[in-house]
Amino acid sequence: MTQTKIDLPPAFPDHTQLPESDGTFVKNFQEHPQSLILTDSIGSVLQQLHPDGDYAIGQDCGIYWRETEPPEKGAEAPDWFYVPNVPPLLNGEIRRSYVLWRELMAPMIALEFASGNGDEERDATPLSVSAEGETTKPGKFWVYERIIRIPYYGIFEVKTRKMEVYNWLNFSYQKLQPNERGHYPITPLGVELGLWHGTYQNQTQYWLRWWDSEGNLLLIGEERAQLERQRAEQERQRAEQERQRAEQERQRAEQERQRAEQEHQRAEQAEQKSARLAERLRAMGIDPDSEE
Incomplete structure (x- = not known):
C-alpha cells in the first residue's frame, strides 16, 4: 500500500523571520x-x-x-x-x-x-x-x-x-x-x-x-539625580546651619563661663581688699567688726 505524502503548510513566521522595518524615516526630531x-x-x-x-x-x-x-x-x-x-x-x-x-x-x-x-x-x-x-x-x-x-x-x-x-x-x-x-x-x-x-x-x-x-x-533618571543632588545640598546646608548654631551656642557658653569667672575674680578681689582693710584697721586699734 502506497502512502500519500501530505504537504503541510509552513509554520507561521516569528520575529526573526519578519522585517523589522518598513524603510520609512522617523517623522520628526521629537x-x-x-x-x-x-x-x-x-x-x-x-x-x-x-x-x-x-x-x-x-x-x-x-x-x-x-x-x-x-x-x-x-x-x-x-x-x-x-x-x-x-x-x-x-x-x-x-x-x-x-x-x-x-x-x-x-x-x-x-x-x-x-x-x-x-x-x-x-x-x-x-x-x-x-x-x-x-x-x-x-x-x-x-x-x-x-x-x-x-x-x-x-x-x-x-x-x-x-x-x-x-x-x-x-x-x-x-x-x-x-x-x-x-x-x-x-x-x-x-x-x-x-x-x-x-x-x-x-x-x-x-x-x-x-x-x-x-x-x-x-521623574526620569536625570530629574531624580538632580532632586537627589538638591536634597543632598539642602541636607549639607542644614548640617552647616546646625554646626553654626552649635558653634554659636558654644561661644555663648564660653562667654558665660568667662563672665562667671570674671565675676568670681572680682568677688575674690573685693574679699581680699576687704580683708586687707580690716587688717590695717586692727593694726590701728580699730575693731572693723564693731558696730559703733
Missing part, C-alpha cells in the same frame, strides 16, 4: 526623545508591577497581526507601546518586532506621536477584499480597535499639542475625558497620562509624561 522620556519615567512603576521583569516596551517597533506579502503590510508600528506579562527577550535574543500570533498577548497601551493632523492615526478604514481577492491595507485605528484590541490608545499631535486617549470598551474605542488635572487615568497601571512643558535633550516644548494617581510627576 519622536525618539519622546519615547525615551516615557520609558525612563515609568520604569519604577513597571518594576513594582512586574518584579519578575516580565514586560516589554516597544518604540517604533512593528506589531505583526496577520501574514501578508510583503510582510510589512501586515504590521503596525506604534511609536510607543507596553505589553505586560511577556519576557523582554525571546530565547535570549533581543526582540526585532512583536508577533501577535506568537505571543497571544495584546499590548495594554499604544501611543502615536502624530506629525500631521492625526488623520492617519484616526483612520478607521476596515480591511476589505476586492473581487480579485486582493486586500487593502486597513486604517491604523481600525487595526488597534478591531484586531489587536489594545485597551488604551493615545494620539498626541505634536504640532497642535492636542492629545486624545481611547479606552476599548464593549468591543469598540470610547474617547476618554481628562480629569480635573487635564490628565487621562490609565487605571491598570495606576498612572495618568498628560502633557508637560519643559526641556528634555535640548528641546523645550510639550511632552507626553506620566503622573501617579495623586498627580505627582513621575
Whole structure:
C-alpha cells in the first residue's frame, strides 16, 4: 500500500523571520526623545508591577497581526507601546518586532506621536477584499480597535499639542475625558497620562509624561539625580546651619563661663581688699567688726 505524502503548510513566521522595518524615516526630531522620556519615567512603576521583569516596551517597533506579502503590510508600528506579562527577550535574543500570533498577548497601551493632523492615526478604514481577492491595507485605528484590541490608545499631535486617549470598551474605542488635572487615568497601571512643558535633550516644548494617581510627576533618571543632588545640598546646608548654631551656642557658653569667672575674680578681689582693710584697721586699734 502506497502512502500519500501530505504537504503541510509552513509554520507561521516569528520575529526573526519578519522585517523589522518598513524603510520609512522617523517623522520628526521629537519622536525618539519622546519615547525615551516615557520609558525612563515609568520604569519604577513597571518594576513594582512586574518584579519578575516580565514586560516589554516597544518604540517604533512593528506589531505583526496577520501574514501578508510583503510582510510589512501586515504590521503596525506604534511609536510607543507596553505589553505586560511577556519576557523582554525571546530565547535570549533581543526582540526585532512583536508577533501577535506568537505571543497571544495584546499590548495594554499604544501611543502615536502624530506629525500631521492625526488623520492617519484616526483612520478607521476596515480591511476589505476586492473581487480579485486582493486586500487593502486597513486604517491604523481600525487595526488597534478591531484586531489587536489594545485597551488604551493615545494620539498626541505634536504640532497642535492636542492629545486624545481611547479606552476599548464593549468591543469598540470610547474617547476618554481628562480629569480635573487635564490628565487621562490609565487605571491598570495606576498612572495618568498628560502633557508637560519643559526641556528634555535640548528641546523645550510639550511632552507626553506620566503622573501617579495623586498627580505627582513621575521623574526620569536625570530629574531624580538632580532632586537627589538638591536634597543632598539642602541636607549639607542644614548640617552647616546646625554646626553654626552649635558653634554659636558654644561661644555663648564660653562667654558665660568667662563672665562667671570674671565675676568670681572680682568677688575674690573685693574679699581680699576687704580683708586687707580690716587688717590695717586692727593694726590701728580699730575693731572693723564693731558696730559703733
